[in-house]
Amino acid sequence: MLAGMTSPAEIVAEVTALLDSLHGVYDELAVDEFEHATQAAWQAQVNGADDELVLAAALHDIGHSPLIDDHAHHDRAACAWLAPRFGERVAWLAGAHVAAKRHLAATEPGYAESLSDTSVDSLEHQGGAGDVGIEWTDHRWWSDAVRLRRFDDAAKVPGAQAISVDELCRIAGSVAERAVATQEALGARDS
Numbered sequence: 001m002l003a004g005m006t007s008p009a010e011i012v013a014e015v016t017a018l019l020d021s022l023h024g025v026y027d028e029l030a031v032d033e034f035e036h037a038t039q040a041a042w043q044a045q046v047n048g049a050d051d052e053l054v055l056a057a058a059l060h061d062i063g064h065s066p067l068i069d070d071h072a073h074h075d076r077a078a079c080a081w082l083a084p085r086f087g088e089r090v091a092w093l094a095g096a097h098v099a100a101k102r103h104l105a106a107t108e109p110g111y112a113e114s115l116s117d118t119s120v121d122s123l124e125h126q127g128g129a130g131d132v133g134i135e136w137t138d139h140r141w142w143s144d145a146v147r148l149r150r151f152d153d154a155a156k157v158p159g160a161q162a163i164s165v166d167e168l169c170r171i172a173g174s175v176a177e178r179a180v181a182t183q184e185a186l187g188a189r190d191s
Helices: 008-021 033-046 051-059 074-086 088-095 097-107 117-125 142-154 165-190
Strands: none
Touching: 008 033, 008 051, 008 074, 008 165, 033 051, 033 142, 033 165, 051 074, 051 088, 051 142, 051 165, 074 088, 074 097, 074 165, 088 097, 088 142, 097 117, 097 142
8 A cells, every 4th residue: 555545444434434423414404414425325326326426425415524624615525535535536426416406407497496495595605506617517427426416316305215334334445445456556657
């Protein structure tokens, strides 16, 4: 392992601590952020998402955790935290969930009206419905970002089905192992 890199086991421990910190944290939801995370991951998994998309769905709102500093830009905070641990795709997908919401509100009839009052308020603070730009919509993972947004929107129901923490940790460990191996291969190539 390269100097300064975190092991997959340490990353899973961090994920567990972050998830635990989301208990009792309410943003705009009828469920706390822990329930929201596990419901979003379950939505992704049952809809055929790969492990990276399931993980991004689970961790897209970790910027709301009391363990993360930048709550004003929770999407960017999630992206910054996820990238070194799980790689570019997981981070980008989590970071794109606000842009996907803005895009859907501007382009899909009825989408904005389907949002809760608090979600509409947060949409306005996030720049409102509108064109998010081709840097988002032409990105190779944009369609998965829109899928994640739909999993996010469906994960706000008290008592709804959710992925287990054990399953989520298994997925996190698997994705972290691949990310660490990729970073090690890149480090070996560059040395």
